[in-house]
Amino acid sequence: MLYIKCPHCGLRPQTEFSYGGDATVKRPELNKEVSDQEWDNFVYLRKSPRGKHLELWQHISGCRQWIKVERDTLTHEIFTTLKANENL
Amino acid sequence: MSENFRLEKGGLINRNKKISFTFNGKKYFGYEGDTLASALLANGVHLVGRSFKYHRPRGFFGAGVDEPYAIVQMNRNNEVDPNVRATEQELFEGLEAKSVNCWPNVNFDIGAINNFLNKFFPAGFYYKTFMWPKSFWYKIYEPIIRKAAGFGAASIKHDKERYEHKYEYCDLLIAGTGPSGLASAYAAAKNGAKIILAEDKSRYGGSLLTSEVTIGNQSGQDWAEQIISELKSMPNVIVKNRSQVFGYYDHNMLVMSERVSDHLPKTDKYTPKQRLWYIRAKEVVISSGSIERPLVFGNNDTPGVMLSSAAKEYLKVYGVLVGKKPIIFTNNDSGYETAIEFKKNGVDPIVLDTRKDANSEIIKEAKELNINIKFSYVVVAAKGYKKVNSADIAKISDDKKVISNIENIKCDCICVSGFWTPTIHLASQSGNKTKFNEEIDAFVPSHSKQKEVTLGSANGVFTLEETLKTSFEKGSELSKQITNKENKVPIPTVVEKKSSKYDKFWCVPLPEGKNYKRFLDFQNDVAVADIQLALREGYRSIEHVKRYTTLGMATDQGKTSNLNGLQLVSEVENKVVPQVGHTTFRPPYTPVSIGAIVGREVGKHAKPTRKSPMHHWHEKNNAVFVDAGVWLRPRYYKQGNENLFEASKREAKNVRQNVGVCDVTTLGKIDIKGPDAAEFLNRVYTNSWLKLPVGKARYGVMLREDGIVMDDGTTTRISENHYHMTTTTAQAANVLSHLEYYLQLVWPELNVNVVSSTEQWAGAAIAGPKSRDVLQKLFPDLDVSNEGLPFMGYMEGNLFGVYAKIFRISFSGELAYEVNVESDHGNFMWEKIMEIGKEFNIQAYGTEALSTLRIEMGHVAGSELDGRTIPYDNSLEGLVSKKKDFIGKRSLGKKAYVAANRQKIVGVVPLDKKTSIPEGSYIVKDPKAKLPNPKLGHVSASCWSVEYDNPFSLAIIKDGKNMIGQKLYALSPLRNKSIPVEIVSSHYVDPKGERVRS
Structure with missing residues (x-):
């Protein structure tokens, strides 16, 4: 079970969080023309890296904040955690 | 007649307390402090089971967690307990156990015919034979194999025992209370670190219980006792026996299974049978010790052949002789300790040492005791079927290839010692890349991936002096980093016997013309020939060899077989062991009962049950409940002998004709506030929200980004910047997360806050042509006429002193209202509605009638919004705005859509x-x-x-x-x-x- 440092609450067990996928995906702006390809990339296509991965987690059984977690998908090592508005 | 193998004195058992127990229906006696294994051995019982594949007789091989054979089925407190190792089960008054894997009984087992047919049971037998015809598998092969296999039968009854989970945090978790565990715990405890010290046996001390050493001015055993009692008295130390740390998981989380009551005849009322500990440790010390390695020779699985260390433990801890004519077969000095112990207790052993010659303090001592030692000698084969009665022994050439001078000697047990294998399971589970130590021919931990360190013989260190020194130092160093305190503890002096070099020889060649089975894996009946066959058939990876032959599988996980298996593969393949590598060690190290894993989350406790504030009224009025997510909702209210169909029809009809009331508390409710709330809703829902006036509700549909409908519901503008959103019961939690996602990550510039208010409001839907009459009487001061409160209107009211929100919304398709009051007043509201509605023939209706009403109106719900449909599919395309953008809109243009x-x-x-x-x-x-x-x-x-x-x-x-x-x-x-x-x-x-x- 992972031990995730919520930037708002501190170290908490994984069971308090839910996983939210790739944190580097950016939603196209509203009302902006986007190509089919661009939209499909946003909705469906995700990388599945072996190694470092910046991902989203939500502290659902805690402060309910979405946070960013940089984690190694192979070893589960967590390098850093960030608030929603912070970047690496 | 059973012979007595108990010594007159000695051991750590309590001879003042005699205990009776039954094994396979026969009554025996033992003492308090015995295990089932030691008590049976004291009674001369060696035959305890049948082997997995060939149903060969099985006895005792070890004295603890490493036991591959002696797995029994227990009867305890009117419950069965399968898969119990007799070497770990402590004796209690009235204990009942029986053998497994034999039919009709252990003495006469029909399955043993497999032994004589063993030519037909080669490695991969099941894979090869039962493949064809395919249709035979389910009906014929599998049931027969199932009947013949397995280590006991689980009960099909509900387990009445109580199991608990416990979460604990500590600075240091120390697994094992041998010398390294005790020393590191003591040093760390003195530095003020919070410590959990775990021992899988009932007695603390590990190897110190059976070794002849002096620490300081005490015997090893006394020293262990003193350290433990001191640790127990310290407030920063938790000491646990009967507790096996069986799994090392990510981020230094370890799981330990504590057998709280397994050693008692009955579990106390408020005590669990077992307790599972989830431990998050800052540092972990693995002091799990080592397990003696078997030597491989013909029929080395015969009852009476056992590890030399186990024989010594039975002698020293339990005062039990495993035999009166022992052969000690060894390739190192450890066997001599057992031999000397026999001799001291009046039994003459013969030592067969594979080494040409060896000299050390202990060998000298053995010689001085006149123990018969034969160097360059091996056991070729054990003789006897249900028990060893003699052994063929032989001289072995210096190159270990040729045996000669075979002779048969009488014996009643063969104690084998093939040196020691460090127990690296926990280290390996932690992700430690192990390395091969040539000197001891075994893998030891190497680079730590997590915060762990392995000490003592688990790390391949076999001298007490070095073990104590490094353990004291490591315990002090690790704890100092955490507590910033240093209270130096003097490292005691040690007196121990120095060992001579061990012999790497491990497998006795077959004599000409003989085809003895030489077992590697005792639990799974894997012999040397099976591995050779697998390799001949082209299996190369050790992981494949394992699965094909079952080497190192099942409950045993290769504790005694692993290294010998690797040695054989490397020999045949002409490689060195580190090239072959070892199979991955996976948790659990020992079997964990399902009950312990589940803990108290059984039956009603498996998930929370949410009840509405009106639950008691529903109960009193014969509601039949249905699970709706985590909620319990009335499905229908039973009148007389009505069934579901009749009751729901009556309830639905009454809504269409008169008026009904339904508990809608379970609907998800989200409170939304902020100056940008309207803009936010406009982006979340497919229809437009900017112009919704205060005091009005609107039906909305929200999509996922892929265009699929996520949820629907009504949202009401309570005031300028305040909205009340409702979601379906099932999607309430997901919708909240969805909203938070967009507010926190995608559009953080929007000034909006959302919070769940589901549990704050109790809701009643009043539906039917007479619902306005009921409402008017509930709120006599309000104008609830069609003009005063039109469809999709909202007002606040005073329900006999209770603040209420009134929404004119309808799911049933009838004239309808939803009244919400604070949860505490839910029951009051409900009873008032029933009381006032009486004259209008009001009836409560459940979810079944609710469904009927919405289905015939064509209103969609969860069964249509099933994660596969877009608005058009649900005839909701009229709610999809063409003018504005919203979540998922871009996807609606997809060709298929x-x-x-x-x-x-x-x-x-x-x-x-x-x-x-x-x-x-x-x-x-x-x-x-x-x-x-x-x-x-x-x-x-x-x-x-x-x-x-x-x-x-x-x-x-x-x-x-x-x-x-x-x-x-x-x-x-x-x-x-x-x-x-x-x-x-x-x-x-x-x-x-x-x-x-x-």
Whole structure:
């Protein structure tokens, strides 16, 4: 079970969080023309890296904040955690 | 007649307390402090089971966790307990156990015929034989194999025992209380670190319990006792025995299983049988020790052949002789300790040492005791079927290839010692890349991935002096980093015997013309020839060899077999062991009972049960409840002998004719506040929200980014910047997360806050033509006329002193209102509604009637919004704004979504107006078409229309728009039904929606 440092609450067990996928995906702006390809990339296509991965987690059984977690998908090592508005 | 093998004195058992127990129906006696194994051995019982594949007789091989054979089935407190190791089960008064894997009994086992047919049971036998014919597997092969295999039978009864989970945090978790565990714990405890010290046996001390050493001015055993009692008295130390740390997981989380009551005849009322500890440790010290390695020779699985260390433990801890004519077969000095122990207790052993010559203090001592030692000697084969009665021994050449001078000598046990294998399971589980230590021919931990360190013999260190020194130092160093304190503890002096070099020889060659089985894996009946066969057949990876031959599998996980297996593979392959590598060690190290894993989350405790504030009223009024997510909701209220169908029909009819009331507390509610709330809703929902006036509700549909409908519900503008959103019961939590996602990550510039208010409000839906009459009487001061409170209107009221929110919204399609009050007043509100509604024939209705009402109105719900449909499919395209952008809009332009024959919701009525259509039925054109019959769609929801008194269903079918009026078939292959149907509009009742506005 992972031990995730919520930037708002501190170290908490994984069971308090839910996983939210790739944190580097950016939603196209509203009302902006986007190509089919661009939209499909946003909705469906995700990388599945072996190694470092910046991902989203939500502290659902805690402060309910979405946070960013940089984690190694192979070893589960967590390098850093960030608030929603912070970047690496 | 059973012979007594108990010594007159000695051991750590309590000879003042005699204990009776039964094994295979026969009564025996032992003492307090015995294990089932030691007590049986004291009674001369060596035959305890039959082997897995060949059903060969099985005795005791070890004295603890490493035991591969002696697995028994227990009867305790009227419950069965399978898969119990007799070497770990402590004796208690009245203990009942029996052998497993034998039929009709352990002495005469019909399955033993496999032993004589063993030519037909080579490695991979099951894979090779039972593949053909395929259809035989389920009906013939599998049931027979199942009957013949396994280590006991689980109970099919509900387990009444209590199991608990515990979460604990500590600075240091120390697994094992041998010298390294005690020393590191002591040093760390003195530095003030919070420590958990775990021992899997009942007695602390590990190897110190059986070794002849001096620490300081005490015996090793006394020193261990003193350290433990001091640790126990310290407030920062938790000391646990009967506790096996069996799994090392990510981020230094370890799981330990504590056998709290297994050693007692009965579990106390408020005590668990077992307790599972989830421990998050800052640092972990693995002091799990080592397990003696077997030597491999002919029939080395015969009862009476056992590890030399186990024989010593039975002698020193339990005062039990495993035999009176022992052969000690060894390749190192450890065997001599056992030999000396026998000799001291008046039994003459013969030592066969594979080494040509060896000299050390202990060998000198043995010689001085006149122990018969034969160097360059091996056991070729054990003789005897149910018990060793003699052994063929032989001289072995210096190159270990040739045996000569075979002779048969009488014996009643053969104690083997093939040196020691460090127990690296926990280190390996932690992700430690192990390395091969040539000197001891075994893997030891290397680079730590997590915060762990392995000490003592688990790390391949076999001298006490070095072990104590490094353990004291490491315990001090690790704890100092955490506590910033240093209280130096003096490292005691050690007196121990120095060992001479061990011999790497491990497998005795077969004598000419003999075909003895030489076992590597004792639990899974894997012999040398099986591995050789697997390699001949082309298996190379050790992981494949393991699975093909079952080497190192099952409950044993290769504790005694692993390294010998690797040695054999490397020999045949002409490689060195580190090239072959070892199979991955996976948790659990020892079997963990399902009960312990589940803990208290059984039955009603498996998940939380949420009840509405009106629950007691429902109960009192004969509600039959149904699980709705985590909620319990009334499905129907039973009157007299009514069944579900009759009751729900009555309830629904009463809504259409008079008035009904339904508990809608479970609907998700989200409070939304902020100056940008309107803009936010406008982005979340498909329809437009900017112009919704204060005091008005609106129905909305929200999508996922892929265009699929996520949820629907009404949202009401309470005041300028305050909205009250409702979601479906099932999606409440997901919708909240969804909103938070967009507010926190995508549009953080929006000034909006959302919070769940589901549990803050109790809700009652009052529906039916007479609902306004009821409402008016509930709120006599309010103008609730069609003008005063129009459809989709909202007002606040005073319900006999209680603040209430009133929404004119309808799910039933009738004139209807939803009244919300704070949860504490929910029951008050409900009772008032029932009281006032009496004159209008009000009746409570449950979820079944609720479904009926919405289905015949063509209102969609979870069965249509099933994660596969877009707004169009649900005839909700009118709510999709063309003017503004919203979540998921871009996806709605996808080719498949705008196809001319896109699926759409329709109504389905059976032609005979009698036959109900099962939900999930396929809609097809030709019921007799060749399978797979091309389906047009499926029936999503069915009811008995109370308006027309005939069955009615909703279906989502291809080109639904153009199918109205068509005669098709509803096919339910599961129920073998084919029903001729007509496709009609999904709005079966009141298609113009006049009633809700009346």
